[in-house]
Amino acid sequence: MATLAVEVVYRGIFQRTLARNIVRNIVFAARKDGKIGTAFGRYSDSPERNGIPAKQFAVVCDTALELEESLAVYEATTVDVTINVDDAMCKGIESWAWYGLQPINELTKPGGTLIVTSRQHADSLLEDIHQKDTPYDLAIIPSTVSFSGLWVYKDDHTDMRILGTLCKVCPDLVSLKAMLESIQEQTGNDTKVASVQRAFDRTTTRSVEPGEGNAETPFKFDLPGWKTMEEGLVIRAIPEGTGFRGGE
Template sequence: MATLAVEVVYRGIFQRTLARNIVRQIVFAARKDGKIGTAFGRYSDSPERNGIPAKQFAIVCDTALELEESLAVYEAKAVDVTINVDDSMCKGIESWAWYGLQPINELTKSDGTLIVTSRQDADSLIEDIHQKDTPYDLAIIPSTVSFSGLWVYKDDHTDMRILGTLCKVCPELVSLKAMLESVQEQTDNSTKVASVQRAHDRTTTRLVEPGEGNSETPFSFDMPGWKTMEEGLVIRGIPEGTGFRGGDEGYQPGRSEVFKKWSVRSMRPVINFDTCIKCTLCWLQCPDTCFDVTPDGLYDANMESCCGCGVCEAVCPVPDCVTMVSEAEFNDNNSQWDAWTADKDGYNKWMTVLVDQTKTETRTHGFHHVGGYDEEITATEEA
C-alpha cells in the first residue's frame, strides 16, 4: 500500500499548460503500471494571475480506497517530489492561501526530490533554496525556463524532460516503460518519447544535506483568527504619496504595508540612469505604481511593488535604458538608484554585464516571443 504525491510549482497563467501536461501525464502513465491516481489544481475556481506562483498536484495510489483517503485533505501536506518549473521561485513563493513566503521545498518529504528547470548549477540554486532539517535530492533539468501558458504554448519538450527525470528519481511512482508507452499513446510523437528517454538517462542528483542552503527566515504575517477580525469588510486605501523617502523633493507613492510582490517576479527591470531622458513613460505606464521619482528627476523601480510585468521595458523609448533581467540574478530588493548614486562606474559595469548576458538568454515573459518559438524549438532539437 502506498500513496505518492507530486506537486508542480509554476507561474500562474504563463506556465499553466506546462504544469497541467505534467500532472496529467503522470496519472496516465501510472495507470499503465496498474495504479490509480488523480491530477488537480489546488483551487477549483483557480484565481490565477500572470506570474503568481501556483500549484498543481498528481496523487498516485495502489488502490481506490487509498486515493479517496488522500483526497479528504485540501491539498497534499507533504510530497515525494516537488517540481519547480521556474528557478526564480527557488527563493520561495507566496501563493494563494499562504501567509508569507513558503520555501520551495516546504512540502518535500525527507529523502524526497526537488526537480528544478534551470541554467544555474546546483550550488547557485542551493544558495537561494531555504534550509531544511531533513535531507533531500536536487535534480536539475538544464534548460531555459519554459513559458507554456494559456495563450502562448512553447512546446519545447520541457514537460517530457521533467517526466523522464521523474521516472529516474521516483521509479516507485511510475516506471519508465509505462511513461514511454503512455507518452507515445497520448502524443503520437516519437521525438517526445525520445526526449523522455534521454532525460531519464542523463539525470543526476545532488544530495542536499540538512542545514544546507539559504539560512534566512522566510517572512511571515500573523493570520487574523475569526475572533480578531473586524466587523464588516474593510479594504484599506493606499496612503497618500510623499516626497522621495519623506523629503521635500521627488515623489514616492504610498504603498501597502503587507502586500509585497517579491515572489511574483520572474524578471525585474534594470535601469540605465545615464541614458534615461526623463520622459516619464515608465512611471505613467507601470500598472503597479512602482516608480519612485528621485530628487534628480530619475525613475527608480521599487522592488517592493514590482510584479515584473515588463511594461516599463516595452514603453521606454531609449534602447537598453530599461532591460528585464532574470530574478535569479538578484539577492536583495535594494534601490538601483542608490547603487548608481554611490558608485556610477561600478553600477554601470554591473549593469552592462547583466544586460549583455540577458541578450544571449531566451528567458522572456512569453509574449515577447510570439512567433519566435518555431525557430527556437528547431535550434533546441538540433542542439
C-alpha cells in the same frame, strides 16, 4: 500499499498548460503500471493570476480506497517530489491566497527530491533554497524557463524532460516503461518519447544535507484568529485629546 504525491510549482497562466501536461501524464502512465491516480490544481489558486506562483498535484495510489483519502484534500501536506519549473522561485513563493513566503521545498518529504529546470548549478541554487531539517535530493534539468500563455503552448519538450527525470528519481511512482508507452499512446510522437528516455538517462542528483542552503527565515504574518477578527474593516479614530500626530 502506498500513496505517492508530486507537486508542480509554476507561474500562473504562463506555465499552466505545462504543469497540467506533467500531472496528467503522470496519472496516465500510472495506469499502465496497474495503479490509480488523480491530478488536480490547488483550490486557492483559482482563478490564476499572470505570473503568480501556483501549484498542481498528482497523487498515485495502489488502490482506489487509498486514493479516496486524497480526493478531499485541497493541497497535499507532503510530497515525494517537488517540481519547480522556474528557478527564480527557488527563493520561495508567495501565492496570491498565501500570506508570507513558502520555501520551495516546504512540502518535500525527508529523502524526497526537488527537481528544478535551470541553467544554474546546484551550489548556486542552494544559495536561494531555504534550509530544511531533513535531507533531500536536488535534480537539475538544464533548461531556460518555458513560458507560453493560456491558449498558446510552447511545445519545447520541457514536460517530456521533466517526466523522464521524474521516472529516474522516483521509480516507485511510475516506471519508465509505463511512461514511454503512455507518451507514445497520448502523443504518437517518437521524438517526445526519445526526449523522455534521454532525460532519464542523463539525470543525476545532488544530496542536500540538513541545514544546507539559505539560512534566512522566510517572512510571515501573524493573522488574527476568528475569535479576534472584527465584524468589518475598522479604521481607528485619533484618540480624544491627542491632537494631530500626537501633538497639541
